[in-house]
Amino acid sequence: MSMEDYDFLFKIVLIGNAGVGKTCLVRRFTQGLFPPGQGATIGVDFMIKTVEINGEKVKLQIWDTAGQERFRSITQSYYRSANALILTYDITCEESFRCLPEWLREIEQYASNKVITVLVAPEVSFDITSITCISCRFVGNKIDLAERREVSQQRAEEFSEAQDMYYLETSAKESDNVEKLFLDLACRLISEARQNTLVNNVSSPLPGEGKSISYLTCCNFN
Amino acid sequence: VYSVCGCCGALRPRYKRLVDNIFPEDPEDGLVKTNMEKLTFYALSAPEKLDRIGAYLSERLIRDVGRHRYGYVCIAMEALDQLLMACHCQSINLFVESFLKMVAKLLESEKPNLQILGTNSFVKFANIEEDTPSYHRSYDFFVSRFSEMCHSSHDDLEIKTKIRMSGIKGLQGVVRKTVNDELQANIWDPQHMDKIVPSLLFNLQHVEEAESRSPSPLQAPEKEKESPAELAERCLRELLGRAAFGNIKNAIKPVLIHLDNHSLWEPKVFAIRCFKIIMYSIQPQHSHLVIQQLLGHLDANSRSAATVRAGIVEVLSEAAVIAATGSVGPTVLEMFNTLLRQLRLSIDYALTGSYDGAVSLGTKIIKEHEERMFQEAVIKTVGSFASTLPTYQRSEVILFIMSKVPRPSLHQAVDTGRTGENRNRLTQIMLLKSLLQVSTGFQCNNMMSALPSNFLDRLLSTALMEDAEIRLFVLEILISFIDRHGNRHKFSTISTLSDISVLKLKVDKCSRQDTVFMKKHSQQLYRHIYLSCKEETNVQKHYEALYGLLALISIELANEEVVVDLIRLVLAVQDVAQVNEENLPVYNRCALYALGAAYLNLISQLTTVPAFCQHIHEVIETRKKEAPYMLPEDVFVERPRLSQNLDGVVIELLFRQSKISEVLGGSGYNSDRLCLPYIPQLTDEDRLSKRRSIGETISLQVEVESRNSPEKEERVPAEEITYETLKKAIVDSVAVEEQERERRRQVVEKFQKAPFEEIAAHCGARASLLQSKLNQIFEITIRPPPSPSGTITAAYGQPQNHSIPVYEMKFPDLCVY
Secondary structure, eight states, X not given: OOOOSOSEEEEEEEEESTTSSHHHHHHHHXXXXXXXXXXXXXXXXXXXXEXXXXXXXXXXXXXXXXXXXXXXXXXXXXXXXXXXXXXXXETTOHHHHHTHHHHHHHHHHHSOTTOEEEEEEEEEEEEEEEOSTTOBOEEEEEETTXXXXXXXXXXXXXXXXXTTBEEEEOBXXXXXXXXXXXXXXXXXXXXXXXXXXXXXXXXXXXXXXXXXXXXXXXOOOO | OGGGGOGGGXXXXXXXXXXXXXXXXXXXGOOOHHHHHHHHHHHHHOGGGHHHHHHHHHHHHHHHHHTTOHHHHHHHHHHHHHHHHHSOHHHHHHHHHHHHHHHHHHHHSSOXXXXXXXXXXXXXXXXXXXXXXXXXXXXXXHHHHHHHHHTOOOSSHHHHHHHHHHHHHHHHHHHHHHHTOGGGGGGGSHHHHHHHHHHHHHHHHHHHHHHHHOOOGGGHHHHTSOXXXXXXXXXXXXXXXXXXXXXXXXXXXXHHHHHHHTTOSSSOHHHHHHHHHHHHHSOGGGHHHHHHHHHHHHHHTTTSOHHHHHHHHHHHHHHHHHHHHSOOGGGHHHHHHHHHHHHHHHHHHHHHSSSSSSOOSSOOOOOHHHHHHHHHHHHHHHHHHHTTSOHHHHHHHHHHHHHHXXXXXXXXXXXXXXXHHHHHHHHHHHHHHHHHHHHTTOOOSOHHHHSOHHHHHHHTSGGGTSSHHHHHHHHHHHHHHHOOSSOGGGGSSOOOOSOGGGGOOOOOOOOHHXXXXXXXXXXXXXXXXXXXXXXXXXXXXXHHHHHHHHHHHHHHSOOHHHHHHHHHHHHHHHHHHHHOTTOOOHHHHHHHHHHHHHHHHHHHHHHTOHHHHHHHHHHXXXXXXXXXXXXHHHHSSXXXXXXXXXXXXXXXXXXXXXXXXXXXXXXXXXXXXXXXXXXXXXXHHHHHSSOHHHHHHTHHHHHHHHHHSTTOTTOOOOOOOOHHHHHHHHHHHHHHHHHHHHHHHHHHHHHHHSOHHHHHHHHHHHHHHHHHHHHHHHHHHHSOOXXXXXXXXXXXXXXXXXXXXXGGOOOOHHHHO
């Protein structure tokens, strides 16, 4: 008897400086819209989206945190239970890139060590999500504002490589790479989960075991 | 209704049919009541089916949510609630899993209505008391989601408020549900507390801001509905009220961090409010933990801006006052220690202008006036906290603070140079200010315990007399200790009232302990007053304090002897003004004359000896006519009217020792003693300090004594203990013992053999011997106490050869038996 309406459930937390476009990224992904004039997030925001990958329903709980310093303590408490972190910076804002090491320190301190981190640069922004321990991803956002770019793709790639993260540039406005970001992440998380269940098959926290591991066919990593 | 199930209805299991039947064809119609009753009855009679009912209901609900059929969602939830309420505790466990799944599903939705619906159901569930433990439940998602809801930023204000309220209620529910469940103890883990507490505080603070911004009276009736802030406060209280010893830390830490992050220490209104809530709702036996955490936070912030530290300190003061009513036992001294340490740090910061001691170039980040504010806050806190302590703890605190006051004479090597001196001086001032705060309102029946000798020694040490400001503090502290009946303010101005009854003084008879205290310490006090009078840097405030001190001693601690001594003291002060060895300025001399006049006027009326009053009155009248500049009314005003020539003061303008001793002697006062001029007792410190001049006035004794302790600071000349002396002591004691035994034998023999008459006569003789000895002792005790150092009594010039020190006294043999 299955009451679940999903096969996998993953918690994804977005972090990064204030104003780099975290909320826009999530909105674009979950609601398919780009909210112009989005105000600053207060505390945390919550979105949910179920995607299907290889016929498996993957529910993504997305916690979009406030970038402002004053909410730091509450947002930190959300890292802990996250399966993946999307570390976001704005490619038009050098400052947001320079803060990344600081964010990584926070991740190390507060997140569980199994977390996947991606670096993302949205809009002309990157989205970086990095997968610490195993792999990382990193998103540069706002790539649609490429002419105002302050952070070169190469630098970001070098950085994400050094930190063992995935790197992806997205644009929430143009919807470039947004789907890809989350779907890739979901694939990655599924494979992680599978590996975990294979390693310690005593505990099988995830349903949907035993299906063929074919995620590589559905989505390719950069 | 049955048609919904179609033709296969009959083939479906009974529970499914029953569940299906509660849904009406048109969701607008609402729950089908009769069928719901059937379902409930079935569930109650067959509780083992509950899990399947739950599962099926939730399946339907999830499907309906997916299809946006919200009417049915509401109906499913209602049914679920009813089932939950109807079920008994034991069976509820079967059902809860699917219930929680449904609530989670609703909470996942973006629709505010569904979120609120889910929360309400959850709250209902939370209020059910379960008696069986639940193993496989996790509230992580609920805590996360409810906390998120508390931060809702929905565009519609009304919906936003609703969502936030729901969030708070949800958190409250989680707390209720988990807090008593031993298996769910992890609610106190930082990962949950770090979400729950800031969310509540955010609402507490946020709405307050909104309210203060728009205090529109039109909204008043709406406000009667509970606001998120009120709800959050209630929830916070409930949470803290349930916190056990081990959990307090995790609950308070997020509060401190939240206040840090949102920079709410300054202005501190909110911080104070938070901690008031905390202190009042926490279990009283744990309140000291909160204080400890605040102290820790203060230490952690010792390099933050002064305003932040001041905010923390003020919160601390508010919290400590509340905590003191409970138990703060172990933290009392720790608290004062931390506060005083912060005070010293702050003085350093203010002096060096940076936080690390090194002088930073260019950027002077530390604003001195902010540090000053911080220091004031610390002092205020010290005072307000001390005022809540019981007497014995206060004395401890007073001693503790006193022990921290630096004494340059002892640390000359450590802090030399201008900064060192400056630092010492500032530290002294700050600590004395704290002491003054602590001593204000300190009501101690026993002066002995209020002013123990080691405290008094330090307070009256000359190191604290040279600086005018410090000297004033010392006087004020003494006054506030001695004043136990609130008479202080009545002597705030110096005057020669012709009738002191207008002051309405409250006077109690001097108690026995106080007499003992004065016996022991009066000389020290007199000396301090005398020397303070002679200081050139005195201003009006000092004279007022001196007058207050004299007056209060006379009221609180005086017996006949003390009165006599005080009069002698004041006459000696008059001599200082007249003889003017110290080359005091005219103002100081006039002030001393005036001080004497005011005090003698007061004491004469207190003693109520008519002749004495008469004399004082006469002199004052004469001064009024001929030398008004010798009276307080002319001296202690904004523009003192002074005479340039004070040298030719005629005898009529002075209070005369001979006259006073004559009139007082007639009324039973010790006139012998009155005749003697007062000479201050000397301490070791005088000899060592720079105040050589005083020492020289009685050079003879100084020389005699200083030969014993040449140049050695406060060193008690210890007896040399060698092998020889020890051996001698042992041998001696053996010999003495033998003698004693022999004597005893003789006595016993005598009483055994001698005739009765002989024994009686013998005893009679001894009795008279005892009588005479006792007489002698009484005589001594009525006389002034023999000062510890024999030379001082000699300084009075009194023939006291017959007063044998108590320890030398031989007791009559009779007492030996």
